[in-house]
Amino acid sequence: MIARALALVLSLVLLAPVASAQGFAGLGTDAGEGFTRPERGQPLVFPRDHGPHPDYRIEWWYLTATLTGEDGRAYGIQWTLFRSALEPRRTTGWDSPQIWMGHAALTTPGRHFVAERLARDGIGQAGVTAEPFKAWIDDWRMTGTSGTADALDRVRLTARGVEFSYDLDLAAEGPLVAQGDEGYSVKSASGQASWYYSQPFYRVSGTLELPDGPVRVTGQAWLDREWSSQPLDPDQTGWDWISLVFDDGARLMGFRLRDRSGGGYTSGTWIAPDGTPTPLAPNALRFTPLRIARVAGRDVPVDWRIELPGRALDVTLTALNDAAWMATLTPYWEGPVAITGSHAGRGYLEMTGYDP
Secondary structure, eight states, rough: HHHHHHHHHHHHHGGGTTTTTOOOOOSSSOOOOOOOOOOOOOOOOTTGSOOOTSSEEEEEEEEEEEEETTTTTTTEEEEEEEEESSSSSSOSSSGEEEEEEEEEEEEEOOOOOEEEEEEESSSSSEEETTTTTEHHHHHHEEEEOOOOSSSSSEEEEEEEEESSEEEEEEEOOSSSSEEBBBBEEOOOOOOOOEEEEEEEEEEEEEEEEETTEEEEEEEEEEEEEEEEESSSTTEEEEEEEEEEEEEESEEEEEEEEETTTTEEEEEEEEEEETTOEEOOTTTOSSSEEEEEEEETTTEEEEEEEEEEETTEEEEEEEEETTTEEEOOSSSSEEEEEEEEEEEOOOEEEEEEOOOO
């Protein structure tokens, strides 16, 4: 009963700010009294910034991976830990205003498995430490195992749901990448912004547990770290976000924040094979929906054309599984995609704000 009551309270708290359909972050222009806002020019500092920033309203540790099994099939996994603050402070015990939510998913060509966890800060059920690096909610873990200079160089990742689990080892083969202007990532023409960096160079190996049994897998993973207090403009209704890994070693992070007029604000970062980032000018990246699927009672664009003329990029993204729907407290679409066209590779697509 205690667990069910806590879940109800947390659902009310977490659902309250997302009624505007601005995605699971559910944040508009109001940062809230006392919360810190990102300011351009403040450097990212590691390992400190691997840890939580309780004076900001929302934060996440977001990992996706595209995998290939020994059975030859393509798979994708997601592991996300969200921190949401009711007030800009952190205390021990049940008095803490910091709330945690975890999402885990495993996608196959035929099925999409989803699990969700909710927790309150201050009682040890969930949290993050920067050094040694550890992020957890219940028995889901993202744990640094590196003895090198950066705590995220090597990571072990575990999660489980009703019909699935995974246990993966990740080793970085490239540097951390600051998104935007040295980590200051602008989200609208009005200037809303977040702090944002990534580790897009993980090599992955491990095991998936599925209803049919275990599958050994290898592949690539991408970790995003982001925190803010006001990432969305009042007119923005949701976003389309991509992380693409090309066969030639280059990477692309991009997003389109949609507005009520049908337009949107796009931005991103081109990442060279050696990890050198080149921020993209606003709206240099083009997103064009190619195919709409009916998913969970919604019309969702699951295949896309992505164009970046300045890099001679013109590719098609094709969903591994149209039904990669995250049926969580605040629902959204998240799944692996295949890349064809001027560049080949694999990546991940996330879409929020697609209402019935």
